[in-house]
Amino acid sequence: MVVLWGLREDGPLAEVWRCLEDLGTPVVFIDQREATQPVFELEVHPCVHGKITGPDCTFNLNEVRSIYIRPYNFSELDTFNAVDPGSEAWKRAVQFEESMLAWCELTNALVVNRPGSMGSNTSKPYQQEIIRKAGFKVPETLITTDPESVAEFRRKHSRVIYKSISSWRSIVSQLTQDDLTRAEDVACCPTQFQEFVEGTDYRVHVLDSTVFAHRIECVDDDYRYSEKARIEPLELDDALKARCIELTHQLGLVFSGIDLRRSLDGEWYCFEANPSPGFTYFDQGTGSISYALARLLSRHS
Numbered sequence: 460m461v462v463l464w465g466l467r468e469d470g471p472l473a474e475v476w477r478c479l480e481d482l483g484t485p486v487v488f489i490d491q492r493e494a495t496q497p498v499f500e501l502e503v504h505p506c507v508h509g510k511i512t513g514p515d516c517t518f519n520l521n522e523v524r525s526i527y528i529r530p531y532n533f534s535e536l537d538t539f540n541a542v543d544p545g546s547e548a549w550k551r552a553v554q555f556e557e558s559m560l561a562w563c564e565l566t567n568a569l570v571v572n573r574p575g576s577m578g579s580n581t582s583k584p585y586q587q588e589i590i591r592k593a594g595f596k597v598p599e600t601l602i603t604t605d606p607e608s609v610a611e612f613r614r615k616h617s618r619v620i621y622k623s624i625s626s627w628r629s630i631v632s633q634l635t636q637d638d639l640t641r642a643e644d645v646a647c648c649p650t651q652f653q654e655f656v657e658g659t660d661y662r663v664h665v666l667d668s669t670v671f672a673h674r675i676e677c678v679d680d681d682y683r684y685s686e687k688a689r690i691e692p693l694e695l696d697d698a699l700k701a702r703c704i705e706l707t708h709q710l711g712l713v714f715s716g717i718d719l720r721r722s723l724d725g726e727w728y729c730f731e732a733n734p735s736p737g738f739t740y741f742d743q744g745t746g747s748i749s750y751a752l753a754r755l756l757s758r759h760s
């Protein structure tokens with residue numbers, strides 16, 4: 460049996476669910492919007508066992524052989540807007556979420572990806588050091604709360620981009636003269652600045668030991684928010700594939716989305732390794748990544 464955990468409207472989860480059903484794999488979807496309804500019984504003595512009882516299904520944990528998770532912060536979901544944080548319903552939701560996270564860490568089932576392994580993405584500076592040790596080049600970086608340091612960094616590199624240092628998604632933008640007029644804001648929020656590396660963007664998805672690579676042609680700073688991006692699949696050379704697989708494994712991940720840029724002089728820079736990639740943007744209607752992930756989950760079932 461495969462368990463999916465997250466929101467039914469989440470694109471990657473919905474696609475994998477569809478593929479699993481096409482493959483005839485038994486699957487249970489646990490929707491976070493219904494977190495107050497299921498009951499989780501979890502014991503860890505001498506091994507992990509228990510069961511989940513919900514309105515639509517009941518199953519023993521030892522029936523589950525693989526789990527794909529994309530959990531959101533349940534407290535921010537619209538269905539909980541009217542739920543009192545001091546109520547029994549809220550308490551049940553908290554307990555269920557905590558039990559799910561604990562189970563995903565402790566189970567012998569395949570988990571894509573374990574919550575603890577996703578932690579490197581909560582600190583981009585920390586993850587950047589792992590990326591560097593994996594053999595990729597990393598842009599010169601400044602993390603600061605000092606406005607003068609920002610101005611000095613821009614004078615040094617001329618073209619600079621800035622973004623969040625946390626896991627919160629932010630739009631990558633080039634630092635302009637107008638931005639410098641509000642540089643005092645960094646005093647209240649540590650911000651990451653990097654030298655701008657001119658070149659071509661690549662997105663590499665690593666699933667276990669399989670690599671899916673796409674080249675992105677885009678004139679905007681952040682292709683994720685651009686209507687002008689052109690994406691095409693391609694094959695990477697074996698050495699680069701191996702480096703991407705090794706980085707994924709060093710991060711403790713089964714599935715990753717790695718952001719690369721090949722500079723004009725042929726150097727490979729790595730900006731980030733996403734532990735919960737929204738890969739449907741790159742499937743381009745082929746379903747290749749969706750089916751590969753569904754088949755991986757099915758094999759373990």
